[in-house]
Amino acid sequence: MIPRIDLAQLAAGDADAVAGMHKAATDVGFAKVHNTALDAKRVSAVIETYRSFFKLPEAEKSNCDMAKTGSNRGWGAAGSEQVDPDANPDYKQFFDAGLTLPDGDPRLSEPFYAPNCWPSNPPEFEAVIRQYYTDACAVAMDVLRGVARAVDLSAEVFEGAFDAPMALLRGNYYPARPAWAGSKDFGIATHTDYGCLTLLATDGSPGLEVRKRGGGWIPLSAAPGEFIINFGEMMEFWSDGLVRATPHRVVGGNDERISVPLFFNPAYDTNVAPEGADRMIKAGEHLAARYNETYVHLQKP
Numbered sequence: 580m581i582p583r584i585d586l587a588q589l590a591a592g593d594a595d596a597v598a599g600m601h602k603a604a605t606d607v608g609f610a611k612v613h614n615t616a617l618d619a620k621r622v623s624a625v626i627e628t629y630r631s632f633f634k635l636p637e638a639e640k641s642n643c644d645m646a647k648t649g650s651n652r653g654w655g656a657a658g659s660e661q662v663d664p665d666a667n668p669d670y671k672q673f674f675d676a677g678l679t680l681p682d683g684d685p686r687l688s689e690p691f692y693a694p695n696c697w698p699s700n701p702p703e704f705e706a707v708i709r710q711y712y713t714d715a716c717a718v719a720m721d722v723l724r725g726v727a728r729a730v731d732l733s734a735e736v737f738e739g740a741f742d743a744p745m746a747l748l749r750g751n752y753y754p755a756r757p758a759w760a761g762s763k764d765f766g767i768a769t770h771t772d773y774g775c776l777t778l779l780a781t782d783g784s785p786g787l788e789v790r791k792r793g794g795g796w797i798p799l800s801a802a803p804g805e806f807i808i809n810f811g812e813m814m815e816f817w818s819d820g821l822v823r824a825t826p827h828r829v830v831g832g833n834d835e836r837i838s839v840p841l842f843f844n845p846a847y848d849t850n851v852a853p854e855g856a857d858r859m860i861k862a863g864e865h866l867a868a869r870y871n872e873t874y875v876h877l878q879k880p
C-alpha cells in the first residue's frame with residue numbers, strides 16, 4: 580500500500596500523517612500527497628502548457644535542443660536519455676528547466692545553474708513554468724520538513740541547503756507505446772531518482788510502476804491536484820539508508836501521457852553524507868556523475 584498524506588496535517592504534526600510519511604520514507608519509498616498550496620487548476624494549466632509545446636513540430640522544438648547547448652536545459656528529443664544501461668534510451672521526450680539566476684550571475688557558467696532556454700510557443704510557456712518552478716519548490720520544502728519530522732532527522736539538516744537549489748523541473752511526454760518497441764524499450768526504463776525528493780504531478784493517466792521490495796510492480800497514478808512523491812539517492816545517503824530510493828519505470832500503453840516531476844536537489848556544495856560521517860558527498864558531484872551517465876549527449880563513447 581502506498582500511503583496517502585494530507586500535507587497540511589503533516590505540517591501540523593498529525594499522528595496519522597506523520598506515521599504515513601514514516602512508512603513512505605522508510606518502506607515503500609513512495610507516497611501520494613494532497614492538500615498542498617498547488618491546486619488541480621494550477622497543475623492542469625502546467626500540464627496543458629507542456630502538452631502544447633510537445634505538439635509543436637520537431638524543427639521548432641529543436642531550437643531549444645539540449646544536445647546543442649551541452650547543458651541540461653531545454654528540450655530532450657526521444658532517445659536522448661538512457662536511465663538504465665541495460666535498456667535502450669527512453670522513447671519519451673522531455674523539457675528541463677532550472678533555477679533562473681539574474682543576468683551576470685557567475686554561477687550561470689556552471690552546468691547545474693545554466694541559463695534556461697524558453698521556447699516562444701506556446702507564448703505563456705516561460706511565465707507558467709517559471710511560476711510553477713518557484714511554487715513547486717516551496718511545496719517540496721514543506722514535504723521535506725514533514726519527512727525530517729517523520730524519520731527524526733534534525734530539522735536543520737535541510738534548512739539552507741535549498742536556497743540556491745539545483746532543482747530541475749521536467750515535463751515528460753510519453754506518446755502511445757510505439758509499435759516497434761521491444762523488451763528493452765520503455766517510456767522511462769527502471770531507475771532511481773538522483774536527488775533528495777521528487778514531487779511528481781501527472782495528467783492522471785496510468786503508466787508509472789513502482790518496484791515492490793519482494794519483486795513485481797505496483798501501478799500508481801494521481802490526477803492533477805494530488806502529487807506522487809518519492810525519494811532519491813541523495814536522500815538515501817543523507818539519512819544513512821533510512822529513507823529509501825525505490826526503483827520505478829514507465830513501460831507505456833495505448834494513450835499519450837504527460838508527467839511533471841520536480842527533482843528537488845540541494846545546492847551544489849551541500850554535503851549529503853550522513854550526519855557525523857567523516858566523508859564528504861558533494862551533491863553537485865553526485866548529480867554530475869549521474870547526468871554524465873544518463874543524458875545521451877553527455878555520455879562518453
Ligand SMILES: O=C(O)CCC(=O)C(=O)O
Pocket residue numbers: 749751767772779781786787827828829837838840
Ligand atoms: O512519468 C512518471 O510517472 C515518472 C517519471 C520519472 O520517473 C522521472 O522522470 O524520473
Ligand SMILES: [Fe+2]
Pocket residue numbers: 770771772827
Ligand atoms: Fe524517476
